[in-house]
Amino acid sequence: MQRSNTYVILFSLVLTIILGGLLSLASEGLRPAQKKAEEFAKKRQILSAVLDIQQIPDIVSTYNSRISSYIVDANGQTVEQTGPTGNPLRAEDLDIEKEFKKAPDQRLYPVYKFHAEGSPDDTEAYILALYGKGLWNDIWGYVALEPDMNTVAGIVFDHKGETAGLGARITEKEIQERYKGKKIFDAGGEIISVNMLKGENNKPASIDDHNINGMSGATITAKGVNYMMIDYLNCYLPLIESLKKGESGAVSMLNTKN
Amino acid sequence: MAETLEKEITKKKSESILSKRRKRFVIDPLNDDNPITIQVLGICSALAVTTQLKPTLVMALSVTFVMIFSSLFTSLLRNLIPTRVRIIVQLAIIASFVILVNEVLHAYAFDVYKQLSVFVGLIITNCIVMGRLEAFAMGNKPYDSVLDAFGSAMGYSWIIIAVAFFRELLGSGKLFGFEVFSAIGWSNFPTNGLMVSPVGAFIILGLIIWVQRAKSGYVEQH
DSSP: OOOOHHHHHHHHHHHHHHHHHHHHHHHHHHHHHHHHHHHHHHHHHHHHHHHGGOOSHHHHHHHHEEEEEEEEEETOOEEBBBOTTTSSSOGOOOOOOHHHHHGGGOEEEEEEEEOOOOOOSSSSEEEEEEEEEEESSSEEEEEEEESSBBEEEEEEEEESOOOTTGGGGGSSHHHHHHHTTBBBBTSSSSSSOEEOSSOOOOOGOOSSSSOOOOOTTTTHHHHHHHHHHHHHHHHHHHHHHHHHHHHHHHHHHHHHOO | HHHHHHHHHHHHHHTTTHHHHHHHHHHGGGGTOOOOTOOOOOOOHHHHHTTTTHHHHHHHHHHHHHHHHHHHHHHHHTTTGGGGGHHHHHHHHHHHHHHHHHHHHHHOHHHHHHHHHHHHGGGGGGGHHHHHHTTGGSSSSSHHHHHHHHHHHHHHHHHHHHHHHHHHHHHEEEEETHHHHHHTOOTTTTOOOOHHHHHHHHHHHHHHHHHHHHHOOOOOOO
């Protein structure tokens, strides 16, 4: 049926307004639930760096009772800032992707302190954020360091678009387990991080405190992971150094007491 | 003339909710006129989302929802939609429902939302949806259009679920994330990496088409 131009324009206009209105209504109405879902996923990911999340019945309450978080700048100094809503900015609200796009010394870095239930001073691990580039798109993760700030207590990775079955395997427990117990500092105290080697079946001799087996067919993703690790560990270095000193200080104090 | 017209109207009114004609709308696309295996539409998402059953099921539900509601709305508006802009109007309707599905998944099924990522958005470009709007809903009554959309959506769904079943089973040894082979005591089941990649979907899709055409005797017209 031929219609006049006015009818066509009016029809399109009315349809656009109705559909657009409905969608913005839906988007507004669903936003709180979406925020909640995102935060839940983030908390679960942070916890999964140190715990087996399959064993945790209530992730949010575990997170609240065992993680205390703060924000540091590139010098390792604690930062207190007001967020966009006027409330103090929490480490959980920090958009690590946005921070990643800034120059390293301009960024804010979240620190998640994992402690025994109910006793915030009894630190079991420091969980630090990681962000970088994989083969196709962004990759990120959280590395947990033991209080000696040298041994990896656990790690978790995620990605936007790595190849399924190849690079996407960084999300698998099996790969992440390989990092456990590895050291980020060499004997001389230089930070060298933990490197993923090329390929899956490396000679046992080449696997040591700083080198782990890689993933067949995903060398570039592994390179991205390696770069991301050393990059972010270097960014966190001032904090790591100060916590290391603090920790050894505490140990020597204990020794003098004895 | 007027009499025959009236007769036709009364005849149509008395048609049962699931008459033979209407059953064909639902049953034809399941097999004889399947959107994926016969019409070869919607292949992109059939390859992309079928590595695991759970996201595949969500994808199937999403496509079914989008198809039914966009068919219903297009059919309701079919006498108002100007012919010259009908394609863009169909697109606007489909896109609205797709965005709605995407937002709901974002809020209530965040894991699956992340897994499916762009592919929910790409339902907009799924030829099956627009194909049915253009070919059917634009010229038929709402109820018939909904049945037709439901049939095509089911035709799409059962194929991608079948593909995902074999890909997850043979590629990861799991079904819905449950370790099937270790549960039956075959813990060193050799999983096939090919099944995890899109190539696996091609192979399984090809096998399904083979079986289907061997049974129905369907031959491509040249």
